[in-house]
Amino acid sequence: MESIRSFSDIRQLIEGKNASCEDIVLFYLKKIEENRHLNAFLEVFSEESLQRARIIDQKIQQGKAGRLAGMVVGIKDVFCLKDHKIQAASKILEGFVSQFTATALQRLLDEDAIIIGRLNCDEFAMGSSNENSAYGPVLNAADNSRVPGGSSGGSAVAVQAGLCTVALGSDTGGSIRQPAAFCDVVGIKPTYSRVSRYGLLAYASSFDCVGVFSSNIEDNALVLEIMAGADEYDSTVSRSEVPAYSKNLLWNGPAKVAYVKELLDGDGVQEDIKQNLSSSLQMLKEAGHEVIPVSFPLLKYALPTYYILITAESSSNLSRYDGVKYGYRTRDAKGILDMYKKTRTQAFGEEVRRRIMLGTFVLSASYYDAFYTKAQKVRNLIRAEAIKILTEHDFLLMPVTPTTAFKLGEHNKNPLEMYLADLFTVQASVAGIPAISVPNGYDANNLPIGLQIIANYFEEEQLYQFANTYFSRS
Amino acid sequence: MESLQSMNYELVVGLEVHAQLSTQSKIYASDATIFGCEPNTNIGVITLAHPGTMPKLNKKVIEYAIKMGLACGCEITRYNIFCRKNYFYPDLPKGYQLTQDKTPICMGGGIRVNGQHGEEIYVRLNRIHVEEDAGKSLHPEGKAYTQVDLNRAGVPLIEIVTEPDIRHSADAATVLTEVRKIVRFLGICDGNMEEGSMRCDANVSVRPIGSDVYGKKVELKNMNSIKQVRQAIDHEVSRQLKLISEGKTIVSETRTFDPVTGASFSMREKEDLNDYRYFPEPDLSPVRVTEEWLEAIKKSMPELPDTLKRRFLNEFGLSEADASFLSDSRDVASYYQELVSFTKNYKAAANWVMGPLQTLANEKGLSFSDIELKPGKLAELINFIDEGKITYTMAYQQVFPVMLEKQNISVASIAKDLNLVIESNTDALKTLIQQIACKYPDKVKEYRKGKKGLLGMFMGELMKETKGKADPKIATNLLKEVLEETS
Numbered sequence: 001m002e003s004i005r006s007f008s009d010i011r012q013l014i015e016g017k018n019a020s021c022e023d024i025v026l027f028y029l030k031k032i033e034e035n036r037h038l039n040a041f042l043e044v045f046s047e048e049s050l051q052r053a054r055i056i057d058q059k060i061q062q063g064k065a066g067r068l069a070g071m072v073v074g075i076k077d078v079f080c081l082k083d084h085k086i087q088a089a090s091k092i093l094e095g096f097v098s099q100f101t102a103t104a105l106q107r108l109l110d111e112d113a114i115i116i117g118r119l120n121c122d123e124f125a126m127g128s129s130n131e132n133s134a135y136g137p138v139l140n141a142a143d144n145s146r147v148p149g150g151s152s153g154g155s156a157v158a159v160q161a162g163l164c165t166v167a168l169g170s171d172t173g174g175s176i177r178q179p180a181a182f183c184d185v186v187g188i189k190p191t192y193s194r195v196s197r198y199g200l201l202a203y204a205s206s207f208d209c210v211g212v213f214s215s216n217i218e219d220n221a222l223v224l225e226i227m228a229g230a231d232e233y234d235s236t237v238s239r240s241e242v243p244a245y246s247k248n249l250l251w252n253g254p255a256k257v258a259y260v261k262e263l264l265d266g267d268g269v270q271e272d273i274k275q276n277l278s279s280s281l282q283m284l285k286e287a288g289h290e291v292i293p294v295s296f297p298l299l300k301y302a303l304p305t306y307y308i309l310i311t312a313e314s315s316s317n318l319s320r321y322d323g324v325k326y327g328y329r330t331r332d333a334k335g336i337l338d339m340y341k342k343t344r345t346q347a348f349g350e351e352v353r354r355r356i357m358l359g360t361f362v363l364s365a366s367y368y369d370a371f372y373t374k375a376q377k378v379r380n381l382i383r384a385e386a387i388k389i390l391t392e393h394d395f396l397l398m399p400v401t402p403t404t405a406f407k408l409g410e411h412n413k414n415p416l417e418m419y420l421a422d423l424f425t426v427q428a429s430v431a432g433i434p435a436i437s438v439p440n441g442y443d444a445n446n447l448p449i450g451l452q453i454i455a456n457y458f459e460e461e462q463l464y465q466f467a468n469t470y471f472s473r474s
Numbered sequence: 475m476e477s478l479q480s481m482n483y484e485l486v487v488g489l490e491v492h493a494q495l496s497t498q499s500k501i502y503a504s505d506a507t508i509f510g511c512e513p514n515t516n517i518g519v520i521t522l523a524h525p526g527t528m529p530k531l532n533k534k535v536i537e538y539a540i541k542m543g544l545a546c547g548c549e550i551t552r553y554n555i556f557c558r559k560n561y562f563y564p565d566l567p568k569g570y571q572l573t574q575d576k577t578p579i580c581m582g583g584g585i586r587v588n589g590q591h592g593e594e595i596y597v598r599l600n601r602i603h604v605e606e607d608a609g610k611s612l613h614p615e616g617k618a619y620t621q622v623d624l625n626r627a628g629v630p631l632i633e634i635v636t637e638p639d640i641r642h643s644a645d646a647a648t649v650l651t652e653v654r655k656i657v658r659f660l661g662i663c664d665g666n667m668e669e670g671s672m673r674c675d676a677n678v679s680v681r682p683i684g685s686d687v688y689g690k691k692v693e694l695k696n697m698n699s700i701k702q703v704r705q706a707i708d709h710e711v712s713r714q715l716k717l718i719s720e721g722k723t724i725v726s727e728t729r730t731f732d733p734v735t736g737a738s739f740s741m742r743e744k745e746d747l748n749d750y751r752y753f754p755e756p757d758l759s760p761v762r763v764t765e766e767w768l769e770a771i772k773k774s775m776p777e778l779p780d781t782l783k784r785r786f787l788n789e790f791g792l793s794e795a796d797a798s799f800l801s802d803s804r805d806v807a808s809y810y811q812e813l814v815s816f817t818k819n820y821k822a823a824a825n826w827v828m829g830p831l832q833t834l835a836n837e838k839g840l841s842f843s844d845i846e847l848k849p850g851k852l853a854e855l856i857n858f859i860d861e862g863k864i865t866y867t868m869a870y871q872q873v874f875p876v877m878l879e880k881q882n883i884s885v886a887s888i889a890k891d892l893n894l895v896i897e898s899n900t901d902a903l904k905t906l907i908q909q910i911a912c913k914y915p916d917k918v919k920e921y922r923k924g925k926k927g928l929l930g931m932f933m934g935e936l937m938k939e940t941k942g943k944a945d946p947k948i949a950t951n952l953l954k955e956v957l958e959e960t961s
Contacts, residue, residue, distance in 0.1 A: 080526040088525070099519050102526060197757075201525040205756035234528050235759040313756060316560050319569020320523040324622065336620070340562055363560070363751035372753065 004028075007165050007219045010070040014060065021053035021060070021070050021114065028072050028116055032163045038139045040157040042077050043085060044117040056112050066112035067226065071219075074164040076155045077118045078125055079105050080199035088201050089133040090123045092347035093327045102199020103234065104168070104210045104227040111226055116164050119154030123349045124318065125175055125203045127151050128421035131412050132351045139408075140182060142448060146405040149179030149421075152213070156183035159213045166223050167213040172204050173306050174400075174425025176211040177437035181400035181450025184439045186220050186467075187213050189425075191458050192432035193238040195224070196231035202317040204310035207429050217438075217468040221245035224460065243461045251462075251469040254288050257281070258393040261293035268423075270403045272443035277399055280440060280451055284470065294389050294396075298382050299427060305382065306426040307419060308362050308375035315359025318352070354415065379430050386431040390456035395466060397453055398424050400437045404447035428454050436463050438471040476715040478680070483718075485711055486679045486688055487646050488600075488638035489703075491653050492631050493663040494607065494671040495538045500628035501606045502529030502572060502758075507630075509669060513612075513623035521628045523567035528757045529556075535630040536579065536761060538662040539604045540771050542632055543580030545656050545778050546599055551577050552763045556755040561748045564622050565609035573605035575752045579763075585636070586780060587652045590644040597649050598637040607631050632662075638677065638688065643707035647700050650674055654700070655779055659804045667699050674703050678710045680718070689714070690724040694738060696731045706731040706738060713738075782807050790820035799828055805842035806832075809849055816853030819860055826852060830874060847878055854885045862941045865902070868894050900952060903936070903944055907956045910935045921957050929953060 004010055004027060013019035019027075029046055049072070059065040075081065078088050080098035087093040101109070109115070122132040130138040130153025138153040140146040141161040148157045152169030156179035159167050169176040171189035180187025188211045195210040202208060210227065214220040228242040259281055264274055285291045323329035323343030330346055333339035345353070362371035389396055402423055411418045428435035433454060440451035451471060455463045478485060500507055503520035520527045536554070543550050557575035580602035589595045609627035611620050634653060640646045654665035654672060665672045674697055679689035694710055697703045709731075714724050729738040777785075779801045786797035800810045806827065813823045831852075835842060855877065859869050863886075876888045889895045894902070910932060911918050921928045932953050936944055 080524075086525060093525065096525070098526065099524065100526075198528050199526040202528075202757065233530055235531060236528075236757065312753060316558050316570055316751070316753070319560060319562065320525075320567060322562060322564075322569060324564045325522055325567060326524070336564060360751065363753060365749045365751075368751075 003162060004165070005162065005215050007068075007071050007222065010072075010165065014070050021056045022050060024070055025049050025053040025072060025114060025116065028162075028164055031161070032117070035141070035161050035163060037144070038141055038157050038161060039136050040120055040138050040154040040161065040163060041074070042087070042089065042118045042120050042135055042154070045084070045115060049114050049116045052114050056114065059112065066110065067222070068108060068111040068113040071108075071113045071166065071223075072116050072164045073108060073113045073223075074116055074119045074155060074158040074167040075105065076121050076125075076152050076167070076169045078121065078170050078201040078203075079168060080201070081105060081115060085118065086201060087118075087134075088124045089121050089135055090321075090348065090352070091134045091328055092321045092344070094347070096327045098199075100199060102210075103196035103231045105199060107227050108223065119152070119158055119167060121154050121169075122151035122175075123352050124201070124314070125151040125170055125172060126314070126351050126355055128174070128178060128418050129406070129408075129411065130154065130179070131408065132349055134349055137408055140405050142184060142446075143405065145407055146447070147182065147408055147410075149182035149401075149405065151175040151179075152187075153179050155213045156180055156185055156187065159183070159185045159215055162215075165214070166219050169211055169213055170200055170203070171209045171211045171425075171429070172207045172310060173429045174422045176209075176213065177400050177425050177435060177450070177452060178421060180213060180437040181439075181452075182405040182448060184448035184450075185213050185215055186217055186436065186438055187211060188220055188224060188436045188460070188463070189428060189434065190224060190228065190460055191238070191434045192429075193236055194228050194242075194434070194458065194460065196227075196229075196234040196237045198231055198233035204313040205317060206313060207306075207310055207432075209429075217249060217464055217472055218246055220436075221249060221460075221464045221468075228460075238458070240458055245461050245464050248461075249465055249468040251465040254290060255284075255395060255466060256290045256292060256393040257284055258292050258294040258389055258396045260296045260299065260396070260398060262295065262299070263398065263424075268402055268420075269399060270443065272404070273399045273402070273449055276441055276443075276449045277397065277451065280471075281397065287470065292393060294393070296385060296389065296427075298378070298385050301378050302382055302427045302430050303419065303423055305375045305378045306422070306430050307358070308371050309379065309430075311355045311359035312363050312372050312375075313359070315356045315363065318348075318356055321347075323347075351415070382427065383431045386427065386433055386454075387456065390433065390454070390459075394462065395453050395455055397451065398427075400424060400450035400452040404443045404445070404449055424452060428452075433457055434460050434463055436467055438467050439473065440471060476712070476719045478711065478715070481715055481719065482683050483680045483715065484683045485641055485643070485707070486638045486681060487640035487643070487707060488677040489634075489636045489640070489646060489649060490675040490677070491634040491636075491650065492607075492673040492675075493542075493634065493653075493657050493665070495535055495630040495632060495662050496664055496671075497532055497534045497538065497630055499532055501532050501535045501604065501630035503628055504530070505628065509671070511625055513621070513625060516625045517627070521567065521624055523569075529572055529755070531758060531761065532630065535604055536763070537771055538630075538660070539579045539602060539632045540763065540768065541660045541662055541775060542634070542657065543583065543602055544772060544775055545660060546580070546583035546585060546602070546634075548580035548583030548599060548602060550763060550768060551579050551581060553577065554579055554761040554763065556758045556760070557752045558755050560751040563608065563611075564620065565611045565624065565627065567609070567624060567627055571606060571608065572755055572758070574603035578603035585649050585652050585656075587645070587648045589648070590642055595639075595645060595648075597639040597645075600635040600637050602632050602634050605631050605633060638679075643704045643711070646676060646707055647704040650700050650703055652779075655802065659776060659779055661776075661804070667697075670698075674700075676703060676707055676710075678707055678714070679724075680711060680714050690726050692724065692726065693728045694731055695728060695741070696733075698733060702731060702733055705736050709736055709738060776804060777807075779807075786810075790814065790824075792820065792824055796821075796824045796828065800824060803842070809842045809845070812849035813853055816850050817856045817860075819856055822856050822860070823853070826856060830870060834878070846881060848881070851877060851881070851885070858885050858889065861943075862939070863895055863943065864889055868902075900948060903940075903949060903952050904956060906939050907932070907936060907949075907952055910939070911956060918957060929957075932957070 127150040129147035130150040155167035155169040160183040176187040330342035558570040578601040607629040609624035657663040782801035
């Protein structure tokens with residue numbers, strides 16, 4: 001077992017009786033050990049995953065194993081797993097143990113996936129470089145001096161470095177797609193409401209999506225089809241049927257592919273990335289697809305709209321971390337107000353505090369209409385504009401990021417500079433439409449470049465087919 | 475002392491009534507809602523606001539709220555968006571209360587009552603919305619800490635907000651009594667103010683009569699009974715009038731009523747109130763009230779006190795007082811209604827319910843639904859009296875107690891066993907004959923003088939009284955006996 005890249009590798013090993021699940025887990029545990037310096041894992045469930053592997057090996061022998069038998073999954077530290085810690089890489093949840101398992105995770109467990117550990121991320125999923133973790137930054141495996149992106153940096157690197165088969169992440173404004181692009185892996189943000197959020201620690205509820213990192217499209221499609229669908233514990237989740245994405249991954253016939261011409265003309269985007277997109281468009285044209293420039297005048301409003309709304313929601317979502325019921329509580333409080341202030345000041349990181357304050361500000365009575373109400377209106381306009389483009393075209397192609405992976409410490413002095421890393425990912429988040437980031441080559445420094453393919457609501461099947469047919473490495 | 479009359483002022487009151495809904499489980503979680511459990515026993519992960527939890531709406535809550543809305547003639551909102559009301563407090567686990575803001579489930583409508591002088595008053599409702607209750611903070615005396623009990627956190631509430639249409643403290647009490655009557659009738663809340671399952675805040679202001687602007691409003695809290703609401707308003711009126719007469723200004727504030735002294739003290743001024751930063755709850759889908767659902771709820775509605783009273787007045791010809799009494803509680807009303815389905819003597823039925831049955835209920839501490847005597851059985855007795863087989867006094871004093879003991883024996887056989895049935899009961903017949911004799915003193919004299927043929931006439935009278943049920947042989951003997959002995 002020199003390397004395992006995908007679930008089909010694992011299945012072959014198991015079916016050929018060349019390896020057991022236990023062997024697979026041992027393989028990953030060794031890799032994790034060898035790559036400690038990447039700081040991808042916050043906690044490794046070594047014993048437990050071996051134990052579970054042995055049980056699944058028995059099930060395989062008895063012919064009773066589920067569809068994900070042998071798959072080893074890492075989870076971002078924002079998913080609840082019964083009797084396990086969940087901290088969102090924050091000190092404020094120190095010592096907290098979840099009493100239940102997230103719906104999405106439970107569905108994977110029911111198909112005999114093995115959870116190998118909790119993955120590092122930006123604190124409360126707030127960040128674009130994984131430098132906001134209370135447990136230190138994650139390093140990009142392609143270049144250890146560079147960030148893996150964020151907030152699901154640990155998840156991206158875990159797949160990039162082959163520390164697990166797939167990893168779960170959450171994407172609020174690009175937290176899956178951006179690190180996927182920086183780390184040369186596949187990452188999907190499904191349609192908002194496609195996957196239950198029950199058991200996903202909330203950041204900005206009307207944006208948060210559960211998604212998947214994988215080394216290839218097939219694994220990604222399989223995991224999503226198992227996780228997605230209605231859930232009685234999340235009233236916001238869609239009841240529409242979930243297609244078997246992994247069954248048919250081939251795109252047939254000509255597609256109408258849109259791209260935003262302002263992006264290729266304007267500044268602010270790394271030249272290599274522009275060229276990368278242009279050559280992909282050229283390739284598609286040659287393959288017989290219709291490639292159409294479109295205009296998206298509201299694109300420049302997507303980022304401010306996004307930051308107003310997500311800070312508003314997160315300021316409220318994070319109110320529960322108050323030191324009263326669980327997690328960290330300051331030791332030297334004089335009275336309740338003092339306890340709140342000290343607990344939250346001591347245990348939340350700087351970026352989290354900044355967003356709580358921003359969110360509280362935009363929701364305050366005097367500024368509510370100027371910020372929150374207006375941003376909601378703009379959100380509706382952006383949504384309408386996106387739907388219009390995606391009704392007239394099959395896909396919208398965009399870069400995932402304005403630059404390739406930047407250096408650790410390069411942008412963390414100026415938050416606004418960091419927020420620009422989300423420039424191209426927030427649009428799909430604001431609109432709630434599905435988008436996938438696929439590896440699409442390298443820049444002059446040999447750093448990975450991702451390509452973003454966006455489709456209309458609930459068109460994950462089409463996304464997977466198109467991406468697999470034209471942007472698959474195998 | 476200043477009074478409203480002496481200063482030519484009027485009182486303006488609006489009420490905010492919180493009613494805890496008597497659903498089995500909480501509004502957004504499956505935890506139980508039972509009152510009086512050990513602290514922190516009905517608290518699952520949703521109630522505790524653990525990370526990753528989301529609200530799971532209990533549809534019964536919406537149904538109960540709609541029932542209240544229909545009872546008050548409100549417009550029912552078809553698309554309900556829930557909102558977060560954000561503030562920090564130890565007994566508020568999420569750091570926000572999940573409530574309704576811009577789309578309350580019920581809008582408009584009103585409560586109709588009779589004012590203190592009997593005049594009809596209609597108090598408009600501004601809204602009724604659903605929300606979750608908070609937990610309880612307990613401050614043990616002499617301790618430097620606070621304890622939090624989250625059993626109550628997430629218990630469903632409706633908040634009923636009236637317009638400032640009330641002009642007398644007595645009317646405020648009447649409106650509150652009516653609200654309690656309705657929620658109890660609907661079976662959506664037990665209306666127990668002492669246990670806090672119904673709570674009332676009063677917004678009180680005064681203004682010169684004829685003015686069309688409202689005075690500065692003071693919110694009164696912490697009244698634990700309807701009587702206290704009235705007391706608190708009266709006290710507040712005096713306080714405000716005194717301030718005005720002294721040339722001082724009234725501050726918009728929240729004041730807590732002290733049940734011991736009857737006075738109130740200031741909690742906080744409105745100016746430094748929280749900014750609650752309401753926004754639509756993204757973790758809960760808006761709830762659509764479909765036509766079918768609404769129709770089903772309408773069908774399940776019981777007849778309400780007001781409608782019942784009207785029907786009792788018009789259909790059964792009862793007096794105002796009787797109709798009020800019988801429509802006051804759902805148990806009594808349904809007992810009465812079942813009773814009159816077995817007898818046409820509506821007035822007698824009313825008297826039985828308000829008299830012997832109410833006495834029984836009071837003595838035994840029973841509610842009407844717990845009374846074992848079936849209305850059909852009681853109707854048998856009423857009809858028995860109407861048929862002249864037994865007198866009311868006998869029925870009440872002798873048959874009724876036996877009926878309460880023995881459910882399966884017919885009224886006729888009880889009466890027979892007790893030898894009470896008129897036709898064979900010599901005492902009863904004798905009484906009747908004596909009454910007849912008194913009615914016709916001349917005929918009695920004639921009979922005694924020897925005109926024995928008059929016996930037939932007396933027999934006729936007796937048969938008329940007993941509807942022909944008297945045993946002729948016994949009757950003849952008794953007649954002779956009585957007529958003879960009067961001499």
